[in-house]
Amino acid sequence: MLAAMSSPALRSTPQATAVPRDRGDACPGTLRLHAADDGALARVRIPGGVLTVRQAEALLDAAERLGDGDLHLTSRGNVQLRGLDGGCGAELAALLDAAGLLPSHGHERVRNIVASPLSGLDGRGVRDVRPWLTALDAALCASEAARSLSGRFLFALDDGRGDVAGLGADVTVRAAADGGAELALGAAGETLHLPAEDAARAALLAAETFLEAARASGSRVWRVDELGLDDSGLLDAVGRRLSAAGIGRERRARDTGHTGGPLPGAVGAGLSVHVPLGRLSACQWRELIHIATDELRLTPWRGVVLPTPGVSTDESLARLAAAGLVTEPDSPWLRVGACVGRPGCAKSRADVRTDAAGALGAIEPHGLPLYWSGCERRCGHPRGDRVDVVAAEGGGYRLSTAVNGHEPRTTSLDDPARIATALAAITS
Known part of the structure; x- marks a missing residue:
């Protein structure tokens, strides 16, 4: 349960509007499958995108035995299994367990954590x-209160380089230069500076405080910025x-310096490799497992x-390129994304x-990236400047x-x- 606290009422502002939801969170997981046009879908949360080789092999086994044979990467570094039989839930859960x-099992949909994928590798x-x-x-996983978080609530752990700090997480912890x-x-413009050894505990306490504030508001909200x-x-x-909780803190301005994800190549x-449109075949996944010495790190940029x-x-890079993965930092695939579209989605x-x-x-080498969507929901669309x-x-x-800062131009x-002609008309 959330700890009882006596505290002043939280303040709203005329510029902030709460976004109440009129239904429960239907975000899919591993134990709650989603019915799609191409079969049932399971979303496997992988905190930080970190998989051991054994876990990667288990995911491949599940995709081949129970799904469409492919592994689909999400914008949070998770894996989706598609084309599942709706009755395979128990077998899938046992395999992944x-x-x-x-x-x-009570926390499987709330383990949404992105982390700097190159942390500890490139200095x-x-x-x-x-x-x-x-x-x-x-x-x-030990917090009873955290079970109530939405499957959309996101934590980000940034090693100080500013990559995942720019992903719009609900709770972001960023390493500071002073240790x-x-x-x-x-999206708040200020932060709480605290000891690094308390970072993980503080992140959980922040999420629990959000839940308490959401309950007090009387509205069903899923994300921090929806509180208003x-x-x-x-x-x-x-x-x-x-x-x-005995954690010292100091109010500071937020570091707004952000970088993108890792480019393909040696790092x-x-x-580092990029996966075109986030879809990995069984052959490509096996190549990654073969080269990995201990683990794989899936990135929020579908790499x-x-x-x-x-x-x-x-x-190794030659093998991965031969398998159809992107290994060159100037590939146009780095500037193209898409939702699943037809035939997998009925709304597309x-x-x-x-x-x-x-x-x-x-695709222009230095132009705006493109994100293709089958409908106005634009599922999985990236943050930042782009052409929808x-x-x-x-x-x-x-x-x-x-x-950002400009009125949209449309055609x-x-x-x-x-499309080259259409892009020239709205970006020139």
Whole structure:
């Protein structure tokens, strides 16, 4: 249960509007399958994207025996299994449980944690966040209150380089240059600076404080920014909670410096590859397992990092490229994303993945990235500047720029083969 606290009422602001939900959270997991047009779907949470080789083999076994044979990466570094028989839930759970992928059945949908995938490999981060990741996942699974978190609530553990700090997590912990940690909530502009050794415990306490605030608001909300509070309201409440737990903290301005995900190629003591549209065949997954010496790290940018000390870099990259994975940092695939589209989604109006692949040659090396969506929901769309390519009713697409600080520019596209002309009209 949430600890009882006597605290001032949290403040709302005229510029912030709560976003109540009129239904329960239907986010899929491993124990709750989602019915899609191509069969049932399971979403396997993988905290920090970290998989042992044995766990990777178990996922491949599940995909081949129970699903469509492919592994689908999500924008949170998780794995989706598609094409499942709706009655395979018990068998799937047993398989994943035996591999250590279900440490707590009551928490399996709330283990949403992204972490800097190159942490500890390339010497660029302030600290290795693996101890934070291990501690937070364990604390999350031990918290009775955390079972009430939405399957959409997200934690981010950033090693100081600013990669996952820019992903819009509900609770972000970023390593600070002075050896401490900065705790941020949603899009708030300030942080709580605290000792690094308390980072994981503080992140969980922040999530529990959010749950308490959401319950007090009387609204069903899933994310921190949906509460409709001013920037300081929830942060103040978290600060009081940390003080009660004996964790010192200091209010500071938030570091807004962000970087992107790792580029393909050799990176320190590892290899990085990008997965076109996030879909890995069984053959590609086997190549990754074959090269991995101990573990695989799935990234929120639909890539994979392999810590590979002592492995021949050139030979390994050549094998991965031959399998169809992206190993070059200037590949146009790095600037193209898409939802699942037809035939997997009943709401989609088009086979967006086929159209996205067909238009790959129109991608400018330094232009805005493109995200193709089968409908206005734009499932899985990335944060940041981009061009949204949304399938329109009656056929064709609607293109719209999404650039921070600028009004969107739009145009229609009847034939995906002519996308270069359409892009020039709204981006030039």
